[in-house]
Every structure is written in C-alpha cells, then in structure tokens.
Amino acid sequence: MANLRNLKKEIDYRLEEVVFDCDMAICFQPSKEETIFAIMQEAVAVRNALYIKANNPAEPHNRSLVRKHYAALRTEMVEAYEKLCEKLSAVNGENK
Numbered sequence: 001m002a003n004l005r006n007l008k009k010e011i012d013y014r015l016e017e018v019v020f021d022c023d024m025a026i027c028f029q030p031s032k033e034e035t036i037f038a039i040m041q042e043a044v045a046v047r048n049a050l051y052i053k054a055n056n057p058a059e060p061h062n063r064s065l066v067r068k069h070y071a072a073l074r075t076e077m078v079e080a081y082e083k084l085c086e087k088l089s090a091v092n093g094e095n096k
Contacts, residue, residue: 011050014081018043046080
C-alpha cells in the first residue's frame with residue numbers, strides 16, 4: 001500500500017460502486033426499494049467502520065505492525081464489499 005490517502009480513496013470508491021449498483025437496482029426493481037436501501041445503509045456503515053480503523057492503527061509507532069494493520073484492513077475491506085455485492089445480487093435474483 002502506498003499510503004493512507006490511497007486506502008481511503010479506495011474505500012470511498014468501493015462505497016460509490018455499491019451505492020451506484022443499489023441505485024440502479026432500485027430503478028429496475030422499485031418494489032424492493034426498502035431491502036436495497038438497507039444494503040446501502042449497511043455499505044455506509046462499513047465505510048465508516050473502515051475509516052475509523054484506518055485512522056486508528058493499534059501501534060502507530062511500530063512501522064511493521066502498522067503495515068500489517070493496513071494489509072489486514074485492505075483484506076477486510078475487499079471481503080466486506082464483496083459480501084454487500086453478494087447480498088445485492090441475491091436481492092436482484094429474487095422473483096416477486
């Protein structure tokens with residue numbers, strides 16, 4: 001990871017992608033708006049939690065631990081946003 005600023009930009013970028021996908025899903029399936037909106041709110045909560053973790057590494061003066069912290073944070077970010085996309089796909093796959 002190059003720096004904290006790039007990590008934060010990637011967190012925001014992934015949030016924007018999930019929110020955009022949710023907006024498109026609402027446009028095509030207005031009957032599922034509440035469920036999709038809940039996914040959107042969860043995505044914002046994930047973003048906020050990731051920002052808190054990014055701004056507060058456990059041991060800020062130990063470079064090795066900080067690198068490990070941010071590597072784990074990046075992995076957590078990818079997994080969290082993948083789960084949100086899977087939830088959205090499951091909602092879109094349901095027939096009502």
